[in-house]
Amino acid sequence: MGRCAPRTRYEGRPAAPDRIGAIMAYLDHAATTPMLPEAVRAMTDLLAVTGNASALHASGRRARRSVEESRESLAAALGARPSEVVFTGGGTESDNLAVKGLYWARRDADPRRTRILVSPVEHHAVLDAVEWLAEHEGARVEWLPVDAYGRVHPEALREAVVRDPGDVALVTVMWANNEVGTILPVRELAAVAREFEIPMHADAVQAFGQAELDFAASGLDAMTVTGHKVGGPYGVGALLLRREVAPVPLLHGGGQERHVRSGTLDVPAVAAFAVAGTLAAQRREAFAREAGALRDDLVAKVRAAVPDAILNGDPSAAGRLAANAHFSFPGCDGDSLLMLLDARGIECSTGSACTAGVPQPSHVLLAMGTDPLLARGSLRFSLGHTSTQADVDALAGAIGPVAERARSAGLV
Amino acid sequence: MSGGVDSAVAAARAAEAGHDVTGVHLALSANPKSFRTGARGCCTIEDSHDARRAADVIGIPFYVWDLADRFREDVVEDFVAEYEAGRTPNPCLRCNEKIKFAALLDKALALGFDAVCTGHYATIVTAQDGSRELHRASDAAKDQSYVLGVLDERQLAHALFPLGDTLTTKGEIREEAAARGLSVAKKPDSHDICFIADGDTQGFLAKHLGTAEGDILDQDGARLGSHTGAYGFTVGQRKGLRIGTPAADGKPRYVLDISPVDNTVTVGPVDALDVTALTAIRPRWCGTPPVGPGTYTAQLRAHGEDVPVTAEVGEDGELRVRFTGEPVRGVAPGQAVVLYDGTRVVGSATIATTERRTPASATLDAR
Numbered sequence: 006m007g008r009c010a011p012r013t014r015y016e017g018r019p020a021a022p023d024r025i026g027a028i029m030a031y032l033d034h035a036a037t038t039p040m041l042p043e044a045v046r047a048m049t050d051l052l053a054v055t056g057n058a059s060a061l062h063a064s065g066r067r068a069r070r071s072v073e074e075s076r077e078s079l080a081a082a083l084g085a086r087p088s089e090v091v092f093t094g095g096g097t098e099s100d101n102l103a104v105k106g107l108y109w110a111r112r113d114a115d116p117r118r119t120r121i122l123v124s125p126v127e128h129h130a131v132l133d134a135v136e137w138l139a140e141h142e143g144a145r146v147e148w149l150p151v152d153a154y155g156r157v158h159p160e161a162l163r164e165a166v167v168r169d170p171g172d173v174a175l176v177t178v179m180w181a182n183n184e185v186g187t188i189l190p191v192r193e194l195a196a197v198a199r200e201f202e203i204p205m206h207a208d209a210v211q212a213f214g215q216a217e218l219d220f221a222a223s224g225l226d227a228m229t230v231t232g233h234k235v236g237g238p239y240g241v242g243a244l245l246l247r248r249e250v251a252p253v254p255l256l257h258g259g260g261q262e263r264h265v266r267s268g269t270l271d272v273p274a275v276a277a278f279a280v281a282g283t284l285a286a287q288r289r290e291a292f293a294r295e296a297g298a299l300r301d302d303l304v305a306k307v308r309a310a311v312p313d314a315i316l317n318g319d320p321s322a323a324g325r326l327a328a329n330a331h332f333s334f335p336g337c338d339g340d341s342l343l344m345l346l347d348a349r350g351i352e353c354s355t356g357s358a359c360t361a362g363v364p365q366p367s368h369v370l371l372a373m374g375t376d377p378l379l380a381r382g383s384l385r386f387s388l389g390h391t392s393t394q395a396d397v398d399a400l401a402g403a404i405g406p407v408a409e410r411a412r413s414a415g416l417v
Numbered sequence: 418m419s420g421g422v423d424s425a426v427a428a429a430r431a432a433e434a435g436h437d438v439t440g441v442h443l444a445l446s447a448n449p450k451s452f453r454t455g456a457r458g459c460c461t462i463e464d465s466h467d468a469r470r471a472a473d474v475i476g477i478p479f480y481v482w483d484l485a486d487r488f489r490e491d492v493v494e495d496f497v498a499e500y501e502a503g504r505t506p507n508p509c510l511r512c513n514e515k516i517k518f519a520a521l522l523d524k525a526l527a528l529g530f531d532a533v534c535t536g537h538y539a540t541i542v543t544a545q546d547g548s549r550e551l552h553r554a555s556d557a558a559k560d561q562s563y564v565l566g567v568l569d570e571r572q573l574a575h576a577l578f579p580l581g582d583t584l585t586t587k588g589e590i591r592e593e594a595a596a597r598g599l600s601v602a603k604k605p606d607s608h609d610i611c612f613i614a615d616g617d618t619q620g621f622l623a624k625h626l627g628t629a630e631g632d633i634l635d636q637d638g639a640r641l642g643s644h645t646g647a648y649g650f651t652v653g654q655r656k657g658l659r660i661g662t663p664a665a666d667g668k669p670r671y672v673l674d675i676s677p678v679d680n681t682v683t684v685g686p687v688d689a690l691d692v693t694a695l696t697a698i699r700p701r702w703c704g705t706p707p708v709g710p711g712t713y714t715a716q717l718r719a720h721g722e723d724v725p726v727t728a729e730v731g732e733d734g735e736l737r738v739r740f741t742g743e744p745v746r747g748v749a750p751g752q753a754v755v756l757y758d759g760t761r762v763v764g765s766a767t768i769a770t771t772e773r774r775t776p777a778s779a780t781l782d783a784r
Contacts, residue, residue, distance in 0.1 A: 340480065341524075344439075345529075347478065348439075410528060415524075
């Protein structure tokens with residue numbers, strides 16, 4: 006019959022070595038970007054130094070000094086006062102603290118204030134917090150309309166507010182969208198909110214290091230930034246808060262960070278964040294220029310290889326993050342595209358949240374009016390401080406055959 | 418990779434054999450539960466994490482592919498429709514036929530893969546002439562060739578079953594998994610239907626088909642009792658009849674027939690279950706279709722014994738099977754009849770009608 010002998014008892018060989026291939030091009034800097042060497046050094050230096058920044062003795066004071074120096078440099082980098090910087094555990098925590106904390110504070114002061122005005126293109130750290138408040142804390146959510154680029158227009162905000170300014174808890178609209186890269190008119194929106202004395206929060210996680218962020222000039226009451234998107238470490242971020250803004254805390258405890266965010270500070274991470282943030286702000290203009298040029302070349306080459314690819318978001322230089330490119334590929338499934346590129350060592354993102362590991366069509370694209378099938382075939386390419394022409398060329402060479410194969414696999 | 422130990426070991430063996438393996442977990446439910454409770458159901462989010470960890474340890478890429486819509490249409494809805502029609506479906510067969518070795522295989526081939534590899538216990542043998550044959554697994558107790566009997570030549574050409582030659586108990590597969598560093602070594606097998614997480618098939622069907630009171634009849638058409646839905650019964654079933662009064666001869670009664678049209682269930686003595694022949698529709702062949710009558714053994718349910726038969730495809734395309742040994746009991750329309758030539762799977766078809774040694778009732782003929 007030609008059947009080989011039954012396998013004998015497994016002898017226990019070691020697991021196969023990691024077969025993940027060489028990375029040809031990392032194009033997912035919007036997800037996270039390599040830590041700057043200066044930040045690594047700052048963090049490493051402090052890892053061996055012991056001291057709780059809240060303690061009163063010399064070790065504590067030394068740790069405290071490090072934190073305060075970090076606070077000052079980060080504040081300077083963001084156009085804020087040091088007392089306006091509240092360190093947190095990252096962007097998600099900052100968003101949750103802003104949205105929930107401001108909602109609870111505003112509602113406590115006046116129970117009528119339960120309306121939340123929010124854009125539909127926010128990151129899930131804002132969206133899910135808002136939806137949770139609606140489900141459990143009596144919030145009424147009003148989604149502000151966005152245009153085809155994902156922008157909220159100031160007139161739309163005004164229209165929503167004037168209907169009943171007294172019942173609005175807060176406004177939250179991001180500075181720049183993490184998926185399609187569109188920069189939103191945050192200053193103009195904040196002016197509307199301020200006119201009606203409604204606090205406004207902006208998630209500036211993606212904008213930091215690319216768009217010019219000046220907290221004081223922005224008119225915002227609260228702003229989120231995080232470390233690992235600007236070449237700092239994971240696990241640390243900040244919520245910028247005007248001095249008179251007192252959100253209800255998420256974390257109660259020792260009263261650190263203006264009693265807004267209790268917890269022992271990760272002194273090494275905070276220091277590394279400050280170093281990275283300072284460098285990001287200093288290098289912003291040059292980075293925007295260089296990354297922008299690479300990005301424009303990437304866009305041109307992708308279009309040449311796949312003529313029916315559609316660029317999503319604001320196409321103008323002023324209206325879009327310099328390092329971001331986002332395409333929809335008609336007839337293709339995003340996860341097929343991703344897998345085929347991954348197999349060639351080209352790393353990017355479908356840009357959407359995953360439920361159980363299965364990519365969902367992007368809520369951002371859907372809010373912008375993109376057809377759901379087209380939304381499924383979308384990829385985000387994002388550049389960073391380590392990106393080179395070679396990255397762009399690797400993608401340019403691969404995307405044509407990859408899109409063709411993905412198209413033949415269809416939309417199962 | 419379901420997150421179970423079989424598919425994890427299969428993937429590990431395939432990778433070790435030198436194949437370029439990518440692990441894929443199928444998301445088949447629109448709302449997967451987070452955690453699996455013991456051996457019930459499959460493919461919760463926890464299962465997908467287990468599959469991901471196994472892929473990490475093996476050192477292969479891992480993705481989750483969403484086939485929930487296709488699965489709902491081709492497997493779940495078919496399952497409900499079959500019960501509604503008074504038949505007893507085997508969803509695992511349908512899943513292999515329509516999803517794992519169809520929708521999934523087609524997508525994989527289009528993306529540049531050569532084959533789908535699973536943890537099924539079955540063996541593929543290359544014959545002298547180069548054609549691929551599907552055979553039972555070495556371990557008869559673990560053999561799953563029955564649910565793979567729906568595969569045709571093309572599908573077999575793109576299938577890989579690394580576990581088929583394992584002449585071992587499940588215990589040794591678990592030992593191998595542990596030796597390979599796979600934490601799923603200790604995970605319980607899932608037994609029930611994967612999309613009925615709590616194991617309550619009746620409850621699931623009741624939700625989809627509702628309850629409808631109907632009559633339980635004897636072979637002469639006399640009313641013996643009532644039921645709340647004909648779909649709750651399978652031909653050959655003895656338990657759960659709830660008739661109340663015993664039969665005149667004191668012998669246990671069995672379900673002989675289910676009629677969804679008038680929502681009746683007919684019961685009778687065990688020898689009325691004896692089937693001497695059956696017809697089955699939509700035959701599928703694992704190689705070239707046989708011409709003319711042939712002698713085979715047939716398996717009529719998963720983990721059932723196989724029995725000697727002769728079989729032939731009629732002019733109408735239907736497969737006629739005659740039992741050459743003892744008559745067989747409890748042959749349920751909707752199940753598959755899988756024909757074997759020794760250990761080789763010849764093909765399969767879906768049982769449509771059965772011929773009883775004694776007719777089920779005076780008013781019913783072979784249906």
